[in-house]
Amino acid sequence: MLIAQGRLDMEGALTARDRVGIQDFVLLDETTEVAVISNLKKRFSKDLIYTYIGTLIVSVNPYKDLDIYSKKQMDVYMGVNFFELPPHIYALADNAYHTMLTEFNNHFILISGESGAGKTEASKKILQYYAVSCPSTTLMNTVRDKMLMSNPVLEAFGNAKTLKNDNSSRFGKYMDIQFDSQGDAVGGHILNYLLEKSRVVHQNHGERNFHVFYQLVEGGSDDLLTQLGLERDVQHYYYLTQGECAIVSSINDKNDWKSVKNALQVIEFDETNTSHLFRVVASVLHLGNVHFDPDSKGHALLKNNTELNWVSDLLGVDANSLKEGLTFRKIEAKTEQVLSPFTIDHAIYVRDALAKAIYGQTFTWLVNRINESMENKDSSRKTVIGLLDIYGFEVFYVNSFEQFCINYCNEKLQQLFIQLTLKAEQEEYEAEGIEWEPVQFFNNKIICDLVEEKHRGIISILDEECLRPGDATDLTFLERLEEKMGNHPHFVTHRLADKMTRKTLERGDFRLLHYAGEVTYCVVGFLDKNNDLLYRNIKNLVCQSKNTIVRECFSAVDTTNKRRPETVVTQFKNSLQKLTEMLMAKEAWYIRCLKSNESKQPGMSAQKRSMQSTRSFYDRCHPITGQFDEALIRHQVKYLGLMEHLRVRRAGFAYRRKYEDFLKRYKPLCPATWPHWRGMPADGVEVLVQHLGYLPDEYKMGRTKIFIRHPRTLYATEDAYEKCKHDLASKLQAKYKGYKVKGEFKKQKEAATKIETCWRGAQARKEREKRAWAVKVIKKFIKAYINRGEAKSTDNSEYLVFVRQSYLNRLKNNLPKTVLDKTTWLTPPAVLTEASEILRKLHYRLMVRKYVRGIPPQKKAQLQMKVVTSAIFKGKKESYPPSIPQPFLDTRISEQEINIRVLSMIRNEQIKYSVPVIKYDRNGFKPRPRQLILTKTAAHLVEEAKIKQRVSYNSLKGISVSNLSDGIIVIHITCENPKQKGDLIIQCDHLYEFLTKLSIIANKQDAINVVQGSIKIEIQSGKESAVDFTAGQEAMVYKAKNGHLMVVATRTRTR
């Protein structure tokens, strides 16, 4: 349902017009029956059963439960403007209620429609709405309960299953709900109209008697049935079985009986009343079973008295008198009373009359009792909302007295509607200061007059015939009608009709052309039904009944009064007159109920209908009756006068709204009124409609409202509004989007800040953990440091690992770069002393290895020579250490510096080394500069071009040097003969170079001696001397007095 979409904005009817048909018929483009029905159908197919004609509701019976009557729905409609929400019965109920409260006046809701259209359901829904949504107090709750509970009781006694409706109301009902000034429902009052009493004694085929009989027999306790002399079998009772459908699947009599009993308690029926009420019901059942036999003259005889005795017992009347009353008529002559026996038919007539009378009167009594129970005794002024649930037009195949009364009632209500609507329209025009424009519509006053006019109307004629002494019959009544109405345009009989029409009329028929259509009535039974006679002796009898209800009912009728009581139709006419007067004083709201189909079938949803298209061929040839029966709807639209109503409602101006409301909705259409109109609303509307280009004829400005003549003008405005709404919506959307994005940005920013905070927190926590960890580690470190000297334990093991690691790492970066660097070596921690030493050695070896590998061959040879030198002199001769860095040269005298003759002399010997020396003579020790040339085999002492001495290496006995820093060398030579020169004393500046070369060339390493103090020399074979060495201030060589060569050497400073 649309309602489920929540509240629509103002003028929901306009907004929703294209989606689900039009919600208000007033706004239909064309007011044809076809358009009306098509709109109804469109909406009905979507389960939208309510449609407005202005403030009137057309309701189509869905024959299924719709989810639109919940408390939630009631809340939705509460206090909401009529046109704001989709049409609903609650909208009408609510608006009537609020208008009543604000204007403090009386209202009534007229619910009409044919049997089964949903009138009673509608009235119950309204009552429920008031019960739920009006403010309440505990006290008021009981009044409410009573009002609600009066329904099941009245329905039990006044409703019955008919062919048209399984719960058909067989009486008219008008119920006033009284409200106090706060809006509380504080009391109620019911008026009942023309109960269909004939049903008590006769039911057509397929119909039942009033529900209460079946409920009692089916649901009453065993005890109760025994007390009432009843059997638990509805088939046993003549009055219950004529329709041959005592049991109906849609009705649960047993349960209903419980509800009725419960309801009777709520409306405070005491035990006596309840018991007497059931006794009346039972007495009617027994009465129906009273059977007459004919005597020899054909008069009625009552042979079996059992049923009669039960009747007399239950009604508390004398059995004999009752028997007499049922079989004889008492005729009062001047002085005596004469009993005239009845024929069987007559006796049955009297029996049935008694049954009808008792039941009918009891029904009225029941209504009165309910009224007493609901009565509000507080005298403060109250306002009322009346609910009129009254029979709609009835047209049967044969129409009788009842249909005549019912249809007359509908004519009266139509007349009331016309008067009220026209009055209301006229008043509105007047109030708004708009000139009244006559409305073209059919006024049914002429038909009302035809029926009810004094002395001339049908009712008067009927009464006259009923009261006329002599042999008045239904047919004489018809003749009188023909005489009096002969040329009335709305009246026709077989005799009066033209040829064509006559064919459609029986001789005993008369036809009325009602505002809703023609109805043909059969006059048979009119007089009897109108008389509704109960013979006086029977009347007197029931007046003395011990059953309080019966006594109350009949004692009210003055039996002593010889004047005939008012006929039924006159009573009815009078009650209608009263009703009309009462309603005229109130504001009217209308609900027109339509039956969707004759077979009580629920409408099908679109989905179901599409499924139906897949049904078999047979099924399609025999479609399910039900749903939306167009012909039936057309018939009702006509008989309910919907088209008339629509025409009246649309006659002048189709649409009118308060200036404020109109301006509020349409102000966006004009720049001058949008977004705000600062002046009077009426001026704003004038500006607005001028801007929209309304022609003068299309609208009128009232005092408080604008009146628009044609729906098309309004639709054009509405369409413009829709378009404009879209534009506005886009603008709003843009704004909103901006706003949303801003919001989003803000949110994101907030989120970022939050994340940042969280992140910082997390970081700080991490940092804290790190620090805690660090503290732990440091503490551990310190502890390990303190214990570093101890044996490896858990306390220091890690530290020691660290120390090792860090030492090794540091060492790696601080290794000595050269073999000579003996100082650079990191001091190891205690634990690594040994390892450090090993590493150091390894490192030096590695460096040496590297160094050695990197030495060139020349240098290698040099070094090898230096090694030899070292082996000979290291630690022995004082001047040795300073000589170490001095490189050895290949020679000290190049070949060019050697005399060519010398060279030629030693040509055969390869020169290995030459060096200048000072030779000391063996005698006198005179120094002489010489060249010393070493060849492969000998050393040659050369002076210029002469080789002064050749010392073969074979003859080289030894070589001696001092331990001091002088350069004196003594070469010991083997002297085999005295001619041979002795040992050679020389001084050489390159002592170590010379001696190393010599020792290598001559292979005489072991022959060199380092001597302390003095060296013996052999001057000649057998002649010795010595060279003495001493250290002194100044280096000197001289011949000492002892004939020795004295060598003074300066001290070499040692580091």
Ligand SMILES: Nc1ncnc2c1ncn2[C@@H]1O[C@H](COP(=O)(O)OP(=O)(O)OP(=O)(O)O)[C@@H](O)[C@H]1O
């Ligand atoms: N609004 C509704 N929703 C569902 N079902 C409904 C509605 N109105 C009526 N009905 C069905 O239609 C049936 C007949 O309705 P109701 O008794 O109100 O008719 P009525 O107009 O009072 O007839 P009558 O003139 O015979 O009393 C109900 O019993 C119910 O099944």
Ligand SMILES: [Mg+2]
């Ligand atoms: Mg009803």
